[in-house]
Amino acid sequence: RAAPRIACSHIRHAWDPHKSVAQNLAEMGLAEDPNKAVPIPKKLLGMEVESDGQQLGKKIVRKPYVVNEMELEASLPEKKSNTLSRDLIDYVRYMIQNHGENYKEMARDEKNYYQDTPKQIKRKINVYKNFYPEEYKNFIASLKPEKMEVQ
DSSP states (O other): OOOOOOOOHHHHHHOOTTSOHHHHHHHHTOOSOHHHHSOOOTTTTTOOOOOOOOOOOOOOOSOHHHHHHHHHHHHSOOOOOOOOOHHHHHHHHHHHHHHTTOHHHHHHSTTOTTOOOHHHHHHHHHHHHHHOHHHHHHHHHHHHHHHHHHO
């Protein structure tokens, strides 16, 4: 029997192709059917049923490291992979280079293809400042000598 395609590397490495899906998941301490693993109490369903107090037999978890590794991976902080498009960066830099902080002038610029309002342009510039603070500082610093030469 071929092993199913498993996206999670922890489960894939612990998978035994000679056992059923239910057996593999039970050995790892994972639930095959979430409805059985965390049943809805009968009281919530509107039915009053008396329980006889017997516990279902506990299953033996032979591969607890799978769940432990998955919990560890889930607890790691998420990497921020937010980046801005090259077009937006070029647009913002062009506007700052040609208009400084005059957002009304930027809105009237012919390169304002998206017809952004002054507030929208200001917001885009602030997003650029927040995403790339070092690059923004260096860019502003490189503009200052140019302005000195013009005057």
